[in-house]
Amino acid sequence: MRWFWIDRYTEFVSGSHAVAVKGVTLAEDHLHDHMAGYPIMPNSLVVEGMAQAGGLLVSERYDFGELVVLGKLAKAKFHSCVRNGETLTYRVRVDTIRSDGAAVSGTAHVGDRLHAEALLFFARLGDANEALQGQRLFHPRHLRHWLSLVGIFEVGVHQDGTPMKEKDYPLTECAADPA
């Protein structure tokens, strides 16, 4: 199982909102256990989709220099079952960004059908955070790889409409890229 719960952004406006999609497919192992006999996209992974879509939106405000972690799922409500062959569309919006964290609201739709709504709080850890035990949460090259996979720089724009460019963010390192 890979930990990518959005497939691609279709819209990304810095500091404002984003739209991302995720296809649900029988090729995913977990559907064969959840539930065995009647595949249903687990709602915890729908939350993760919104968290990833929203987390990168928040992280961009810190220049992609930090990853934020989901500190609290304030609320999430689910209205249906999402099945294999359906595509989830996540719409996330920044409600508040402060120096210590951010609030993001999100919805998940399958076509016109509202499947879920959620309010998430992200915590910004910072280098000195005790929980990190002196380690880095991630290397910039891994984040750059992820951003590239989900097409952030293909659709991303600043609020004035100008395209977001990868070179404007400190995403490079001296070390060679991983295999």
Place this chain on the structure above:
Amino acid sequence: MASEDEIFEKVRDALVEALGVDDDEVTPEATLQGDLDAESIDFLDIVFRLEKSFDIKIERGELFPEDILTNVEYVEDGKVNDTGIAKLRERMPFADLSKFEAEPVVQNLGQQLTVKDMCNFVAYKLAA
């Protein structure tokens, strides 16, 4: 201008939603960290709800002055010194700091903040 009761009700609703506690657990004397188990990530949530509920803006450190509590100028040996206490009084005119001042151990401030202190904070912001 909202009445004391109206403020308390809205603050209580915000705390019930944010902390997942029951209505009757939120009494004016209940301490946010001690009785209601609020942690720093919860404060982000609570502030967000209060801002929406009362249409006010709450800056970082306004409700809970972590910058004063972590400043070496104001803290010695885990206790807030007199300059620090003066700063706290200035920053938190809405709070009853008498208990804290008797034994100003840094961790105690968070532990002692009550629902009533939060209501007073909202009233103070609304009046400003």
Place this chain on the structure above:
Amino acid sequence: MRFWLLDRICSFEPDTELTAVKNVSLSEEYLADHFPDFPVLPGVFMLEAATQASAWLVRLSENFAHSIVVLHEARAVKYADFVTPGNTLKVQVKKQKSDERFVHFRFEGEVEGRVSVSGRLVLERYNLGDTNPEQADLDARMIAHQRSTAELLTRGIDIAAVL
């Protein structure tokens, strides 16, 4: 990867509470992405572990009456600490109330006495046959599978004594 977020159900009291554990191991594939240099159990998997623990309590208490038991709502789910490989997350769920369709829980997850996650959740339960009688057989097959999974998870417990 199997989507079993619990390794063992340690104990339960029907309609009341259930305690289960999940070991976090470097062999779990998704840890390679979360995160490459800092593997930690994703927060939503702590929520999923609590959801599954709650679902098992429902199934064991109601004699597997429903084939579909899913997460309907989650509230105030707070992540206090990272859970790293080599550690065991102990999940405890307590039923608060229920009606025909929904069951409410409070839950907590801890590692060696330190709380990693806490919150509330609501499960929804039903049978496919409720809306489509043709699917009643499928319900029965799913339930049979769930019963055998439960046997694996509760191997250390004398179920007959508990129920």
